Amino acid sequence: MLMRWMCALALCLALPAQAAQLKIDLGHGVTILTTDQLLHRADARSVTIPGDVAYQRTMHYRAVPLRALLPGLAPDDHLRFAASDGFSAEIPASAILNRKGSQAWLAVEATTAPWPALPGNTRSAGPFYVVWTHPQAAHIGSEQWPYQLASIRRMNGVDARFPAIVPGASVPKDSPVRRGFAVFKRTCFACHTLNGEGDATLGPDLNLPYNPTEYLRADLLRAFIRNPQSLHRWPGAKMHGFPTQASLSDADLDAVLDYLRYMAKHKAAH
Numbered sequence: 001m002l003m004r005w006m007c008a009l010a011l012c013l014a015l016p017a018q019a020a021q022l023k024i025d026l027g028h029g030v031t032i033l034t035t036d037q038l039l040h041r042a043d044a045r046s047v048t049i050p051g052d053v054a055y056q057r058t059m060h061y062r063a064v065p066l067r068a069l070l071p072g073l074a075p076d077d078h079l080r081f082a083a084s085d086g087f088s089a090e091i092p093a094s095a096i097l098n099r100k101g102s103q104a105w106l107a108v109e110a111t112t113a114p115w116p117a118l119p120g121n122t123r124s125a126g127p128f129y130v131v132w133t134h135p136q137a138a139h140i141g142s143e144q145w146p147y148q149l150a151s152i153r154r155m156n157g158v159d160a161r162f163p164a165i166v167p168g169a170s171v172p173k174d175s176p177v178r179r180g181f182a183v184f185k186r187t188c189f190a191c192h193t194l195n196g197e198g199d200a201t202l203g204p205d206l207n208l209p210y211n212p213t214e215y216l217r218a219d220l221l222r223a224f225i226r227n228p229q230s231l232h233r234w235p236g237a238k239m240h241g242f243p244t245q246a247s248l249s250d251a252d253l254d255a256v257l258d259y260l261r262y263m264a265k266h267k268a269a270h
Contacts, residue, residue, distance in 0.1 A: 063105035164268045177259050187248065
C-alpha cells in the first residue's frame, strides 16, 4: 500500500500544472480559453506596465489585446469582470474598444513561469489579469485592473441591474450625489454591496444595517478611504486605499461621501 501511494505521488509531481481557464460570456454562449491557448495566439506579445496597480512596480507580461477576445462587442455594452476572490469590476465596453491612447490587455500567467506573489499576499495576480498601457489617456482607475480573473460577462449596466443603489429621480443631474454615485460604481462597488445589491463579495454592505457615515466622523472616514490602516492596524486587511489624487481626487471623495449620506436615508427594506 505504501509503495502504491508513493508511486501515485511521484506521478502527480511529474505531471505539469493544470492550465487555468477563463470563461467569457457575451450573450451567445460561454467560451472557455486556457492559458496555453492564449499564450500561443498570434497576437500575444510582451508588454511592459510601469507602476503596475497590483504589484506597485514595473512589471513585464505576456499578454493578448483584450478587445481581440471579445468579438461583436459594441461601444454601449457593459462588462463585468469577476475575480476568484470576490472582486467584481464593472467596465464599459467603450474603454476596451478605445483605439486611441490607452489599451486593455489580458496578461496571462504561464504555468511554467509563475508570477511573484502579490504584496502582502501568498498568491500572484494570475492566472489572468487585466492591465492597461497608458491608462491615464482614458481615465482608467485602479479598480479597473481586475486580477485573479475568473470570468468576463456582458451584462446590463449597474443602474438597471441594481435599482436599490440608484439615487431617486428627484436628485438633480448636476447634484454631488449623482457625481458620487458615478464614482462609487467605479471604485467602491467593485468590492462592496449596497442596500443588499451587487455582485462583489469581498467587502461588507455599505448601507445595511448601517452606513459608514452613520458611525464614523467625516474626517476619519476620509482618512480610512485614503489609508485603511490609519484607522485599524491590520496586516491581513484586504482593502486597498486611494492615497493619491490620481486614483481618487478630493472632489470625488467628497462626492462619494455625499452619495453615502444620501443612501443612509434611503435604506432598502430588510
